[in-house]
Amino acid sequence: MAKFVDAPTLRKEETPPLVFDERPKIEDIKLEEKKFEFNYLDEIKKMSEKAKGAEGKPGPGLRVTDVDIDMALTTVDQVKALRPEERHLQQARLLINQKKYREALTELGQVLAINPTHHEAHYLVALCHTGLNREMEALKALYPLRDKDTPLDPRLETRVYTLLGELRTRLQFRLLLQFFIVNRETIARELAGFINLDPDFEFYPFLLAIIYLESGRPQEAHDCVTKALQNPLLKNPQQLGLLKIEIERRLLGELLAGVVRLYRKGAFGKARKDMAGVDVRFRDAREYRLLDAYLQTLSTGIFRKKVPSDVEFQGSAKDREVLQSLIVREDIARSLLYLQRGDLDKAERELGVAKNYAASYPYVNFMLGGLKYRKITLLFMARKLTDFDAAIAELKEARNLAEIGARDKSSDEPKKLIQGIDDVLTFLNRLKQDVERFKVEVRQVNETIMEFSKIMESAKAGITSLEMLHDVAGCMKALQKRAQAIQPKLTFQDNKKVFAQLMAAIKANMTALETTQRDSAAIQQASQELQSIREYAKSHISTEQGREDIIERLESLQQQVTTDIATVKSEQAKESLKKLKDIIARDIEEVSKIRRKVIEGGDNEILNKDFQFFKTMVDRLNDRKTIKSRQDLQMWAEVSSGFIRMIEEDKSKVFSYEAKDALSKLLERVRDINRQLERNL
Structure with a gap:
């Protein structure tokens, strides 16, 4: 049956036309958490870009020329003349020069078994692990060399710290890449190990603290940063210091959550008393000082018993924003969570509650306006915007909110929002007339x-x-x-x-x-020809000529069906012909099997003979008693050469492809043995 094209989908009268000659530009407004001091995620992105530029530029710690190799010791006798420790070390150097790091590690293990404190051996072990991309093992190998009580040769010390720099560059690139694409708990476990092995590199605790912070574990993040900052050997502790301030801001938000709830209930005096229970480490924080001063104003003097909206906050616009962010912190956190889940209605409801307590807070107003704008544009793009009057009224309210949000001069997003709202309003007014x-x-x-x-x-x-x-x-x-x-x-x-x-x-x-009709005719013709061939096979399959004729006709039919598959139009016809082609292929294989059985016996006899000879030869060569002198080596080299000629002759005698392939592989193995014997002569 023909495959018909379905009718286009019926149009909906209530759906406005969304595809016109002109469409409004819909701004991509970033509705995200406001950063007050230190945007650590931006720092991570900057680090990632910088690390990309450094990756792929090998540091001098991995250059072969940096490995001491006495090239005069090139003979076996000269190497044997060295003491065991030196011999293993020299062999390791040569292997590293050849980038055979695993073999070199075996030799270095022998050195350290003799002398566990051998400085260069530890360095070369680290170098090998670096070459094998085992950064953790490399750091473990370098760790004892970085002990301040371990005096190093100046040249070796330079190389140790050059290699350490190479490892840090590699790990920074890899960990930053993994930070954005893999399970961060896995990275956290790795970072803990790196901190223990390389405590002087501030990047490890910085990234680990961010992982803790992003996974809702600010106290662990604070402990990690605090411990790291106690290390006087850190070269660039500034970022860790800024991150610590951000972490303390978050922790303080949690510590003051109960105080804020009392404030929102109007219990200003009790709220201020509860602030005395906050950890003394955080009392110098900006948020603590601002809230304490504001609660004092609300709970004493002429402002006592007034609602917060009746009391003007005394301080800078920036201080007011910081205080407002603390007061509506939980509302904003819930709204952001709903926003991530795509529940815009609940996110808007939480922001509405926040606006009741911080009506002039630019961030809350911007977020509310942005949510209203996003809801309208999503309805617009989903072809579900039917009530244009309601949409226009909602956008006008969103614009008023965005204008309050634009008071925050630290972000350009409110201005983008206002422009986006204006574009959509203009378009909807024109669209309404066309509906x-x-x-x-x-x-x-x-x-x-x-x-x-x-x-x-x-x-x-x-x-x-x-x-x-x-x-x-x-x-x-x-x-x-x-x-x-x-x-x-x-x-x-x-x-x-x-x-x-x-x-x-x-x-x-x-x-x-x-x-x-044309497709059906092609299928019928091919099926009839296959049936004819099968009838012919019943009476001619027993003769060699008959088998040749059958295969020739089947291959001709197979070629015709292949042509028909490319010619027919319907997928149903193509599938039918493909199935028929598979049946023809199976018939060809069956007839070929019958033909192969005639010559299969001779091939197997030759294969068994050659493989038995190979097994006997290998068993003898594996016996240590077989080769005792140079004459024995000469004899077995000649035996393997004669065996090679015999296999080459046998290849011309067998018929099947499988037998020829087996003999070819056997021939390569015998040639390998022959080459090994000749090298040992």
Whole structure:
């Protein structure tokens, strides 16, 4: 049966047209947590870009020229003359020069077994692990060399710290990459190990503290940073110091959560008393001082018992924002969580609560305006915006909120939001005028689509005769004529596009009906030929000539079916021919198996003979008693050479591809043995 093209989807009258000659630019507004002091995620991104530039530039710690190699010791006798410790060390150097790091580690293990404190051996072990991308093991090897009580040769000391720098560059690049794409708990465990092995590199505790912070463990982050900052050997502790301030700000927000709840209930005096229970480490923090002063104002003097909105905050605009962020911290946190989950309604509700307690806070107003803008634009893009009056009113309110948000001069996002709202408002006002005209056109489009669908339902039920085919085609042509009369009257691009799809569907379905007969004929002809070949095989398969004729006819039919697969139009016909081609291939294989059995016996005899000889030769060579002198080596080299000639002759005697392939592989193995014997002469 022909595969017909379905009718275009019916248009919805209540859906406004979203595809016009012009569309408003929808701004990508960043609705995210406000950063007051130190944006550590931005720092991570900067580090990542910097690390990308450093990666791929090998440091001098990995250059072969930095490994001491006495090139005068090139003979076996000269190496043997060294003491065991020196011999193993020299061999390790040579292997490192050849980048054979695993073999070098074996030699270095022998050195350290003799002298566990051998400085260069520890360095070379670290170098090998670095070459094998085992950074943790490399750091472990370098660790004892960095002890201040361990005096090092100045040249070796330079190389130790050069290699350490190379390892730090590598690890920084890899860990930053993993930070954005893998499970951060896995990275955290690695970082803890790196901190123990390389405590002087501030990057490790910096990244570990951020992982703790991002996973909701600020106390662990604080402990990590505090401990790291106690190390006087850190070269760049500034970022750790800024991160510590940010962590303390978050911890203080949690510690003051109960105080803020009392404040919001109006219990200002009790709230201020509870602040005395805050850890003394955080009392110098800006948030603590601002809230304490504000609660004192609310709970004493002429302002006592007044609501917060009646009391003007005394301080800078920046201080006011910091205090407001503390007061509505929990509301904002919940709104951001809902925002991440895509629940914009709940996020907006939480921000509404925050605005009740911080009406002039620019960030809350910006977020509220941004949420309203996003909800309208999402409805717009999802073709679900039907109430234009309500949408326009909502956008006007969002614009007022964005103007309050624009008081915060530290961000350009509120200005972007205002521009985005203005663009959408202009567009919606124009769109509103077009909706009614659009609905009239949609009715005409839908009536035409439904008539097309009715014709196709009768066709899909089954076309059993040429007369029925002519009837369907006639109905299609009549529909096409009526559609062509409607098309010039359409003004909306969406409706024009649907009509183009409708006309293409009519033409495609007519073509499908015509090609069905041609496809069926190709399948029938191939099936009949296969049946004829099988009938012929019943009486001729027993003779060599008969088998050759059968295979020749099957291969010819296989080639014809391959051509037909490329020629037929419908996927159903292609699948039928592919199945038929598989059947033909199986028949060819069956006949070929019968033919191969005739020559299979001779091939197996040759294979068994050669492999048995190979096994005997290998067993003898593996016996240490076999080769005792140079004459023995000479003899076995000649034996293997003769065996090579014998295999080459046997390859010309066998018939099957499998036997030839097996002998080729055997020949390579014997040649390898022959080369080894000749090298040892």
